[in-house]
Amino acid sequence: MHISLGQRPTMFRVATVAAIALCTVSPRFSTAQQFVNETNARLPAASPLEYSEQVDLADIDGDGDLDILFANGRGFGSPSLQETNRLYLNDGNGVFTDVTDARMAGITGFTRDVEFADIDADGDLDLLIVNAFNNQPRMLINDGNGFFADETGSRLPAAVIGGSDADFGDVDDDGDLDIIFTNSGSSPFGAGVDRLYINDGTGVFTDETAARLPGSAVSQSIDCDFFDMDGDLDLDLVMVHRDPASQLWENDGSGNYTNVTAGRLPSDGSGTYSIDPGDIDGDGDLDLLVVRGSNDRIFRNNGGGVFTDITATAIPVNPFQDDNDGDFFDYDADGDLDFAIARLGSGGERIYQNNGSGVFTLQSGIITVISDSSLDIEFGDVNGDGRVDIVTAQGESGSFRNRIYINQTGAVDTTPPTFPNMTALSPTNNTAGPYVVKASIRDNITSDNNFFDRGVYLHYTVGAGQPNTLPMTWVGGDLYRGEIPGLAAGSSVSYWVTATDFAGNTGTSPTAAFPVFGGLLGDGDGDNDLDLEDVGGFFDCVTGPIGQVTPACRTYDFDGDQNVSFDDFAWFQLAYGS
Numbered sequence: 013m014h015i016s017l018g019q020r021p022t023m024f025r026v027a028t029v030a031a032i033a034l035c036t037v038s039p040r041f042s043t044a045q046q047f048v049n050e051t052n053a054r055l056p057a058a059s060p061l062e063y064s065e066q067v068d069l070a071d072i073d074g075d076g077d078l079d080i081l082f083a084n085g086r087g088f089g090s091p092s093l094q095e096t097n098r099l100y101l102n103d104g105n106g107v108f109t110d111v112t113d114a115r116m117a118g119i120t121g122f123t124r125d126v127e128f129a130d131i132d133a134d135g136d137l138d139l140l141i142v143n144a145f146n147n148q149p150r151m152l153i154n155d156g157n158g159f160f161a162d163e164t165g166s167r168l169p170a171a172v173i174g175g176s177d178a179d180f181g182d183v184d185d186d187g188d189l190d191i192i193f194t195n196s197g198s199s200p201f202g203a204g205v206d207r208l209y210i211n212d213g214t215g216v217f218t219d220e221t222a223a224r225l226p227g228s229a230v231s232q233s234i235d236c237d238f239f240d241m242d243g244d245l246d247l248d249l250v251m252v253h254r255d256p257a258s259q260l261w262e263n264d265g266s267g268n269y270t271n272v273t274a275g276r277l278p279s280d281g282s283g284t285y286s287i288d289p290g291d292i293d294g295d296g297d298l299d300l301l302v303v304r305g306s307n308d309r310i311f312r313n314n315g316g317g318v319f320t321d322i323t324a325t326a327i328p329v330n331p332f333q334d335d336n337d338g339d340f341f342d343y344d345a346d347g348d349l350d351f352a353i354a355r356l357g358s359g360g361e362r363i364y365q366n367n368g369s370g371v372f373t374l375q376s377g378i379i380t381v382i383s384d385s386s387l388d389i390e391f392g393d394v395n396g397d398g399r400v401d402i403v404t405a406q407g408e409s410g411s412f413r414n415r416i417y418i419n420q421t422g423a424v425d426t427t428p429p430t431f432p433n434m435t436a437l438s439p440t441n442n443t444a445g446p447y448v449v450k451a452s453i454r455d456n457i458t459s460d461n462n463f464f465d466r467g468v469y470l471h472y473t474v475g476a477g478q479p480n481t482l483p484m485t486w487v488g489g490d491l492y493r494g495e496i497p498g499l500a501a502g503s504s505v506s507y508w509v510t511a512t513d514f515a516g517n518t519g520t521s522p523t524a525a526f527p528v529f530g531g532l533l534g535d536g537d538g539d540n541d542l543d544l545e546d547v548g549g550f551f552d553c554v555t556g557p558i559g560q561v562t563p564a565c566r567t568y569d570f571d572g573d574q575n576v577s578f579d580d581f582a583w584f585q586l587a588y589g590s
Contacts, residue, residue, distance in 0.1 A: 046343070047363075047402055047417035049380035054394070054416045055100065056110050061412040062095045063087070064405035066177075069392040070128040070137050070461075072115075073158030077102040078392045078464065080403060083141070085122035088408055089201060091145045094120045101158070106395025106418070116152060116160040127460060129180040129189050130485070131167075132215035140191065142175035146198045149173055153215070169219045174204055179460055181238035181247040181488025183224070184267030185448075187495075188213045189488065192225075192249060194233040203231040206251055210267070225269045231255060237460070238488040239289040239298050242317035243433055245450045247488045250289075250300070255282035258302075262317065278311055278321040280304065289489070290340035290349045290458045292326070293370035296432040298490075301351055303338040307331070308353065312370065327364065329374040333357070341391040341400055342456035343378075345423035349458070354386035354404055361386060361404065379417055385409045391457045392464060398424035398515045400457060428519030429455045429463070429511040437507070437526040439570045439583055445498025451509045451521060452490050462490045464514040470494030472507040484509065502566060503528040504574065529567055550576070550584055 052058075066083040073079070080100040086093035097119050100108035112119075116139075125142035132138065132153065139152040139160055151167040152160035174197040180189040188211040195204035208225045209217040235252035242248065242262070249261040249269060260277040261269040280287075283305040289298040292310065300319060302309035310326035311319035323330065334356040340349040343363060351372065353362040360381035364372035379402070388405040395401065399419035406412045433452040440447070449470055455463035468484040484494035492509070499505060505528065509521040535542060553565035553576040568576045570583030 044421070045378055045380055046419060046421045047379040048420050049382060049415060050418045051413065051415045054106055054418070055108050055414065058411075058413055060096075062098060063093075063407040063412055064098075064387065064414055065124045065407050066126060066388040067390050067403050067405040067414065068126045068128055068460075069390055069394070069403065069464075071464075072099075072128070072137055072154065073101070074136065074156070075104070076466075077104045077106075077396060078394050079158070080108060080394075081126050081128075081139070082405055082414055083123040083126040085120075085124070085144070087122060087145070089199065091122050094122055096120050097123050097126060097141060102394065104396065106401070106416075111158075115158055119150065119152065119160075119162065121150070122147060124176045125178055127178055127180060129461065131180075131189055131211060133188065133213070133485075138215070140178055140180070142173070142178045142193065144174055144176060144200060146172040146174045149175060149178070149193065151215075151217075167215055168217055169209065171207075171219065173207055174198055174200070174202065176200060176234045177236050177252075179236050179238050179488070182491075182493065183208070183238070183247055183263060183269075183488075184210065185246065185265065186213065187485070187487070187493060188215075190267070191217060192236050192238065192251075194236050194251070196231065196233050197229075200234070200254075201232055203229040204233065205229050206233055206236070208269075224267055225261065227271060230259070234284075235286050237287060237289060240433075240452060240489055240491060241289075241298060241313065243297060243315065243452075245433060245435060245452065245491060247491065248317065250277070250287050252284055252287045254284060257281060258284055258287060260317075260319075272317075276318045278309075278319060280309060285335065286337045288339050288351075288458055290351075291432070291454065292340075292349055292366060292372075294348060294368065299370070301338050301340065303335050303353060305334050305336070305356075308335055308338065310370070310372075322370070326370055327372050333359070333362075336387045337389050339389060339391060340458040342425075342427070343400065343419070343422060345399075345425055345427065345456070347427050349456075352389055352391075352402065354389035356385045356387070356408065358383040361389065361402070382415065384411070384413070384415070386415075390459060393425075393514050394418075400425070425456055425513070425515040426517060427456065428517035429453050429465075429513050430519060431509060431511075431521035434509060434521055434524065436524055437505075439527050439529065441501070441529045443498055443501055443528060446495035447498075447505075447526070448493065448495050449484075449507060449509070450487070450491055450493050451484070453492055453509070453511045453519075454490050455511075455513045462486060466512040466514060466516065468492050468509070468511045470496070470507065470509055472496050472505055474499060474503050474505055499528045501529055504569075525571060525573065527566075527569055527571070535567060550581075554578065 062084040063086040064082040084095040101111045121143040127140045128137040136154040141150040191209040193207040197204035232254035238247040246263045257279040286303040288301045297313040300311040309323040337354040348366045386404040402417040404415045484492040508523040512518040570580040
């Protein structure tokens with residue numbers, strides 16, 4: 013998640029044999045399963061049994077553990093019964109209490125998705141509720157302690173949406189979180205125009221779909237994900253359709269989208285329910301897991317946002333089953349992304365192990381097998397023992413009993429977050445600032461809010477000065493954003509990013525640098541143009557003492573390393589040519 017979660021909670025300990033007996037379908041002491049059903053010991057009693065389409069984990073009250081919210085509402089093809097969205101508070105040990113009535117009373121609907129994000133930049137997690145069958149989405153604002161007030165009327169446009177999913181992301185690079193909604197109208201099998209809402213910075217949204225996401229109504233829009241498909245540190249978009257094929261949209265960097273599906277995204281055909289981005293082969297770009305009500309698929313990214321269907325080699329065992337959702341997670345703590353599938357019907361959930369190169373093997377016997385109707389699957393360390401657990405949402409058929417599977421035997425997470433991409437700031441003569449730094453940061457799970465962090469920070473030094481530290485904010489996908497304030501001319505700036513994951517592992521990005529100049533870059537003689545005199549001045553400075561940049565030569569030290577060398581020449585050529 014995108015805010016600091018504070019002190020790590022104490023590990024859960026089972027005190028009695030009676031408690032152990034409640035935790036599993038088969039006796040806990042006689043199983044070698046890694047993920048064991050402990051629903052009865054973790055969640056309140058089975059009543060009420062509500063139709064849950066989706067589940068989200070978040071630290072709603074800032075106490076450092078993960079709470080759970082289920083999106084509820086009965087009816088698949090048509091509305092049947094509005095139900096209460098159910099909020100469970102974690103005691104720090106992975107045992108949950110129903111706090112719905114106390115913290116978000118009266119919030120019912122035909123809810124298909126719930127998403128937590130800090131929409132008003134006050135440091136806590138607010139809540140978006142997405143309803144199906146042409147109903148108004150709802151925005152609930154957190155008071156900072158995990159109590160929510162419905163402020164839909166003052167926050168969202170008064171418009172109905174037949175929504176199955178939504179996602180938060182800063183599409184226009186202004187530092188706040190915007191929203192994309194799927195929209196299939198009055199029926200999940202109907203058609204509608206997907207909606208893009210833009211945040212004004214205070215958590216008030218305007219519908220700017222027509223200007224930013226041009227297109228006509230599409231049928232059966234069911235899932236959506238912001239992700240940086242081409243490594244340019246802005247948020248592109250995949251819109252998932254059950255029928256027809258899904259669509260790929262490219263961001264121009266300012267939040268204006270172009271449909272680039274043709275030639276870049278293979279057809280996923282009909283029956284797709286979910287698409288999840290993740291780097292399956294460790295090459296730094298984001299590939300796609302395509303979950304369908306038949307055979308699932310893997311689309312590999314070539315690095316520039318062009319995808320190839322590699323399913324035949326990536327998933328050799330790929331049964332024809334009614335799958336509903338899938339996400340990446342590193343269940344064996346070996347540093348690569350495995351994945352799990354939530355399925356409808358008999359046989360239980362499926363878990364696939366990555367060989368490190370993006371080839372997945374179906375594992376058996378590592379999760380309690382329960383024949384139920386899983387519509388969503390999420391991961392998080394709910395009991396604070398350093399291992400990733402599994403939560404599923406149940407609906408559509410069966411008893412609707414949501415599940416928690418505790419990771420009992422897996423390795424504790426000791427792998428820090430990684431930094432596949434970060435802004436490389438260029439030399440500048442802008443002393444006003446700010447200098448925006450964005451970083452792609454990844455850890456051991458993927459979700460709509462990336463991973464659960466305990467702090468992401470931007471650090472910078474000016475010259476030989478002491479480091480300055482600033483918080484970074486999550487801005488969608490796997491991207492985080494921070495701003496270095498304006499600096500005086502002559503400043504030589506070094507900067508780097510650190511991120512701490514939920515298990516307490518801290519990763520550090522490579523260090524980058526840039527200089528802040530006064531006047532025109534490369535204008536060594538100060539006459540406000542770049543000419544042959546400046547070329548001569550550059551070469552005079554190249555021959556000067558290493559590490560001793562005179563004031564006259566400082567304008568040529570483009571990379572800020574206190575040395576004018578041929579490493580700076582490419583920058584000088586660029587400035588001279590402009």
